[in-house]
Amino acid sequence: MSxxxxxxxxxxxxxxxxxxxxxxxxxxxMITMLMSVELILNSVNINFVAFNxxxxxxxxxxxxxxxxxxxxxxxxxxxxxxxxxxxxxNFHSIDVEDAGEMKF
Amino acid sequence: MPNHAxxxxxxxxxxxxxxxxGLFGRKYLxxxxxxxxxxxxxxxxxxSLWVAYRYFFVEGAVTGAYNPVIALKATWLSFSPGLSIxxxxxxxxxxxxxxxxxxxxSLMVHIFSLGYMKGEARYGTYYAFLGLFTFSMLGLxxxxxxxxxxxxxxxxxxxxxLLIGYYFDRPSAVAAAKKAFIVTRLADxxxxxxILILSFHAETLDFGTLIQRLSGPTxxxxxxxxxxxxxxxxxxxxxxxxFVGGAGKSALFPLHIWLPDAMEGPTPxxxxxxAATMVVAGVYxxxxxxxxxxxxxxxxxxxxLYAGALSALLAAIIACTQTDIKRVLAYSTMSQIGYMxxxxxxxxxxxxxxxLGFTASMFHLFTHAFFKALLFLCAxxxxxxxxxxxxxxxxxxxKLLPLTHICFLIACLAIAGIPxxxxxxxxxDILLSAWHADKLVYGVALFTSGLTAFYMFRLYFSIFWxxxxxxxxxxxxxxAGAGPLRDGGDAHGEAxxxxxxxxxxxxxxxxxxxxxxxxxxxTYDGTPQPDHSIGFFAGAPVALAxxxxxxxxxxxxxxxxxxxxxAAGLGDLYKTAYHKFYIDEVYLFVTKKIIFNLIGRPAAWIxxxxxxxxxxxxxxxxxxxxxxxxxxxxxxxxxYALYFFAGIAGLTVLFIYLYT
Numbered sequence: 001m002s003x004x005x006x007x008x009x010x011x012x013x014x015x016x017x018x019x020x021x022x023x024x025x026x027x028x029x030m031i032t033m034l035m036s037v038e039l040i041l042n043s044v045n046i047n048f049v050a051f052n053x054x055x056x057x058x059x060x061x062x063x064x065x066x067x068x069x070x071x072x073x074x075x076x077x078x079x080x081x082x083x084x085x086x087x088x089x090n091f092h093s094i095d096v097e098d099a100g101e102m103k104f
Numbered sequence: 105m106p107n108h109a110x111x112x113x114x115x116x117x118x119x120x121x122x123x124x125x126g127l128f129g130r131k132y133l134x135x136x137x138x139x140x141x142x143x144x145x146x147x148x149x150x151x152s153l154w155v156a157y158r159y160f161f162v163e164g165a166v167t168g169a170y171n172p173v174i175a176l177k178a179t180w181l182s183f184s185p186g187l188s189i190x191x192x193x194x195x196x197x198x199x200x201x202x203x204x205x206x207x208x209x210s211l212m213v214h215i216f217s218l219g220y221m222k223g224e225a226r227y228g229t230y231y232a233f234l235g236l237f238t239f240s241m242l243g244l245x246x247x248x249x250x251x252x253x254x255x256x257x258x259x260x261x262x263x264x265x266l267l268i269g270y271y272f273d274r275p276s277a278v279a280a281a282k283k284a285f286i287v288t289r290l291a292d293x294x295x296x297x298x299i300l301i302l303s304f305h306a307e308t309l310d311f312g313t314l315i316q317r318l319s320g321p322t323x324x325x326x327x328x329x330x331x332x333x334x335x336x337x338x339x340x341x342x343x344x345x346x347f348v349g350g351a352g353k354s355a356l357f358p359l360h361i362w363l364p365d366a367m368e369g370p371t372p373x374x375x376x377x378x379a380a381t382m383v384v385a386g387v388y389x390x391x392x393x394x395x396x397x398x399x400x401x402x403x404x405x406x407x408x409l410y411a412g413a414l415s416a417l418l419a420a421i422i423a424c425t426q427t428d429i430k431r432v433l434a435y436s437t438m439s440q441i442g443y444m445x446x447x448x449x450x451x452x453x454x455x456x457x458x459x460l461g462f463t464a465s466m467f468h469l470f471t472h473a474f475f476k477a478l479l480f481l482c483a484x485x486x487x488x489x490x491x492x493x494x495x496x497x498x499x500x501x502x503k504l505l506p507l508t509h510i511c512f513l514i515a516c517l518a519i520a521g522i523p524x525x526x527x528x529x530x531x532x533d534i535l536l537s538a539w540h541a542d543k544l545v546y547g548v549a550l551f552t553s554g555l556t557a558f559y560m561f562r563l564y565f566s567i568f569w570x571x572x573x574x575x576x577x578x579x580x581x582x583x584a585g586a587g588p589l590r591d592g593g594d595a596h597g598e599a600x601x602x603x604x605x606x607x608x609x610x611x612x613x614x615x616x617x618x619x620x621x622x623x624x625x626x627t628y629d630g631t632p633q634p635d636h637s638i639g640f641f642a643g644a645p646v647a648l649a650x651x652x653x654x655x656x657x658x659x660x661x662x663x664x665x666x667x668x669x670x671a672a673g674l675g676d677l678y679k680t681a682y683h684k685f686y687i688d689e690v691y692l693f694v695t696k697k698i699i700f701n702l703i704g705r706p707a708a709w710i711x712x713x714x715x716x717x718x719x720x721x722x723x724x725x726x727x728x729x730x731x732x733x734x735x736x737x738x739x740x741x742x743x744y745a746l747y748f749f750a751g752i753a754g755l756t757v758l759f760i761y762l763y764t
Contacts, residue, residue: 021749024742024745025742025745025746028742033741033742096740096741096742097740099741100738100739100740101739
């Protein structure tokens, strides 16, 4: 069984990372921003798994780290959604531009 | 040695009264305050008399001399094995004599104030302050350590400040309190430096050791006499500076300017602090260090002598022209203290040493306390009754205030030096010692004693005779003016019993104090000396005093234009004396024109422009920078995220560059 080359996987993860980045910076909707952050995290996950598989096939650290990141992402989503709900209650909007009061 | 620990109670009881009255006097004790304060001082007085009796007649004289006894000693602050500040109590003839005087006069003033201050709003506070003063003064005279005496010295200054400024709603009283505090503080600076010089060389702060080391050929003595500054030995500098401290407290020329103004305080306070006790602290201080002053041939004692003589003369001249009763008495106090200082200064110049002056000075201090306190308390009765300090407003009071009249007359005779009143004896001693020391000073002292008789009887005739019968009704500037008018009507008696009793007791003191065989009890080395007969030597001063009295009678017995004509005849001299030799004006000139312009204004300029300028510069720079970078705080989450990523990217590039 021929393996998928490492480069292919890295191209995918890099693409995913920058797509997430782009979303994070261009979207004003907080839900979309949250989704973008998830994309960034998942690109990192792919990297971890790929390197684990290709560099140290007999070890599992990379996979475990991925599991940790998934757990943290879940927690982060919970916190972020809580923030978004509070924001909505105060501003009746989830657009980050509307919550621009913390400035000079 | 018998147990002397109870002596500590003498100063501590008034302190306890101060604490209790200070904490609870205003709210809870109010009317009781006077009783509590008086009771504490009464016990102190009883103990003082007991101590004096024991010291002078039972156990003091060992092998025919009164030796200093250290009654109590507790180390308070220890610098090194040989150098420590102790809280100690020393008993020797002068300290025992002083505790009797201080506690006795204080008791009289406490009793007097029961009537005088009745109904005052801050009655409790007044008694608390009196307690604090009595404590400090008793502590001062009992101090066995030069630093301890300095502590109490400042405490009496502080309580004096509080009592002068008692009527703090009057601007003049506030100004007087500040003036007294600042002037004496300035002098105390000299005292402190003097203490440092003396104790540095003597390597001790204890009086006994210090005197022992600095009055004989010891290594310390050699050290202090060889060290010199501006051609004057360190010993002389030290003693001179200590004397300056004493001169400030004792209102000697030219540091006397605070004393007349201090009369803004309640009159009993003037009697206690500014006549009988605190102002003699300077005399006491010099007396305490007398063996040291004596040793180097009395170089500094020259200064003491002339400062005393000058003060005595100037103050007597000024007293002749003043019209405020209390101010006349204040200048008279200054003059009498000048006498005491002069007596201390009269150590032999030619011929053999005589310490007659020491005894004479202490004797005069003793008698002066009685008659001057009496004069002030009489003035208190007069002011209480007629509500005026001005001599011109009163007159013919002898019918209205018969007892006060008699007491005042006794005190006047005593201060004028008419035998057999107390002042006669002490003044004769002073004149005698002055005669032996310096003929010029003797002349000054003699002339001053004539002047004393003149201005005291000027006061006496003006108040009690002059006008046929008069009750001054005007509320001008007296103490009474500030308080509620206690007994405005004339139907009341002369004064309440509590005010009469101290007058009578003090009058007895002024009559009889002269018969105390002082030269047997109080001498500088404790050895009793025989009484000297006064004899015909007394003729000149008594004659001069009588002349003074007759001139006063001629001018002031009846209302006439004679005093005015005499004043006009004296012209500028009278005017100068009336304006107190323009000494206040000189001080004002020096402070306002010279010190303010040459030191104050440049200092203020530096403060405003350089010190403040540096601070302003820092603030301006900070403000500018923050204004420049505050645009970064845009309030957009994505901007922050961008900065974050840019930072990460920057760091990544940096690390790649550094580690590859």
